[in-house]
Amino acid sequence: MQWRQRSYPEDDFLYDVFPPFIGYSNVRIPNRGGWMKMWSHENNGSFISDGTNGDVACDSYHKYTEDIKILKELGVHFYRFSIAWSRIVPTGFVADGINQGGIDYYNNLIDGLLAEGIVPFVTLYHWDLPLGLGRTNSWLNETIVNHFEDYARVVFREFGDRVKLWLTFNEPYEFCRASYNYLEESPFKEPLEKPYVCAHHVIMAHALAYHLYDKEFRPMQQGKIGITLNTNWAGPRDPNSAADLAASSRAMNFTFGWWANPIVRGEYPPIMRELIDRKSAEAGRNSSRLPTFDAEWTELINGTTDFLGLNHYSSHYVEYGNTSTGIEGDAEVRGSGDPSWEQNALGWSIVPWGLRKLLTWLHMEYKLPIYVTENGYGAAASDYLDDQPRVRYYTNYINEMLKAIKLDGADVRGYAAWSLIDNYEWSLGYTARFGVHYLNYSDPNLTRVPKASADKLRQIFADNGFPPNQTFS
Numbered sequence: 001m002q003w004r005q006r007s008y009p010e011d012d013f014l015y016d017v018f019p020p021f022i023g024y025s026n027v028r029i030p031n032r033g034g035w036m037k038m039w040s041h042e043n044n045g046s047f048i049s050d051g052t053n054g055d056v057a058c059d060s061y062h063k064y065t066e067d068i069k070i071l072k073e074l075g076v077h078f079y080r081f082s083i084a085w086s087r088i089v090p091t092g093f094v095a096d097g098i099n100q101g102g103i104d105y106y107n108n109l110i111d112g113l114l115a116e117g118i119v120p121f122v123t124l125y126h127w128d129l130p131l132g133l134g135r136t137n138s139w140l141n142e143t144i145v146n147h148f149e150d151y152a153r154v155v156f157r158e159f160g161d162r163v164k165l166w167l168t169f170n171e172p173y174e175f176c177r178a179s180y181n182y183l184e185e186s187p188f189k190e191p192l193e194k195p196y197v198c199a200h201h202v203i204m205a206h207a208l209a210y211h212l213y214d215k216e217f218r219p220m221q222q223g224k225i226g227i228t229l230n231t232n233w234a235g236p237r238d239p240n241s242a243a244d245l246a247a248s249s250r251a252m253n254f255t256f257g258w259w260a261n262p263i264v265r266g267e268y269p270p271i272m273r274e275l276i277d278r279k280s281a282e283a284g285r286n287s288s289r290l291p292t293f294d295a296e297w298t299e300l301i302n303g304t305t306d307f308l309g310l311n312h313y314s315s316h317y318v319e320y321g322n323t324s325t326g327i328e329g330d331a332e333v334r335g336s337g338d339p340s341w342e343q344n345a346l347g348w349s350i351v352p353w354g355l356r357k358l359l360t361w362l363h364m365e366y367k368l369p370i371y372v373t374e375n376g377y378g379a380a381a382s383d384y385l386d387d388q389p390r391v392r393y394y395t396n397y398i399n400e401m402l403k404a405i406k407l408d409g410a411d412v413r414g415y416a417a418w419s420l421i422d423n424y425e426w427s428l429g430y431t432a433r434f435g436v437h438y439l440n441y442s443d444p445n446l447t448r449v450p451k452a453s454a455d456k457l458r459q460i461f462a463d464n465g466f467p468p469n470q471t472f473s
């Protein structure tokens, strides 16, 4: 069957406008005792869909040279990976000591990548908290801000001579909303304030790491530092309705703006301030559930990112709503999909044009360079090697990104597919597969087997997009 994305204008597949920088994101390596390890073992694995733990996962800890080879064959320019805080600072407190084995591992990985001409793009925090900090109330305790800065200093000092692209946090929206990282089941116990407190501390920690890098390391190391935020495009259900347009703006501010506004402009989005302050007062509280930065912190957080990282998978529509709970409730939005949208195995709608809308919105709103640090297709455990749905996903999403760059002027500097290899997907364990390489988890060698999507991406990357007169089948 021939197919082309026909539901929006400018149907052509674009060519020769690929961002100069292409790569893969992957691999939160199994840690040596952080939160993830404890959580995946807790209650005999009952928090994880298939009862598995992440102790081995894709085992890039032992197989990193093989993974570098695969990256080389795929012709990528960069590789985004995260450093596990607990592997560097086992207890979370630098004063307790540094793990030289962890430093050695990342040195080998970084050196191995550079030897093949692949740029390391490094995330400091991909959700895995050292247990010692979990026990002191994790991101809800303000002192974590300084422990994160101490950890960042070790990492910049040890690796910054070779790493020039840094991300402080990966998707804080997720870990501030989720129950992991908190030593309790639900951070959503009323009153709904913990996600906002967590976010506040993450923003402070981000700012401290930024200034640390800027003052003590950047003069010598000459790198860039940013943050990776995730969001759907939350488009207006009816683009001609003022109420739906306002709902779209609120939704974007309560997801992306929640983090981006403070670090770009020094304050939370005005609409968050207005709505949460009002609801807090109405509930009879004498302070807002959304904390406030004092003058000193406002100055410290303002302007603390060199670029924006974006993780993006799906989109939805929004309109005004007063029945939602949680953050959507505070934002007064109600989300919905469209029955015509295809979904992946996780129920995430596939809406390629949403990426273009989102990139264009980010560009207009923040005027900063953007790196797409994750984008990909989640399939069921039975995912197969001839993964045409993923091939279509990448083809259409990448083309929409190219439109945002070429037609709308978005300053996208790089694109990373998630992920290089099937991964341990948090509470979904091994039941979801995102990789362009297949893993048979019972194969002791964990052989990386390329899927059709790996070939497709190699081709798109090599072609800088989609050369004219291609047919898509």
Ligand code: NOJ
Residues within 6 Å of the ligand: 170, 171, 311, 374, 418, 423, 425, 434
């Ligand atoms: C977000 C996270 O950063 C990553 O860890 C996860 O595997 C993918 N998206 C897919 O859910």
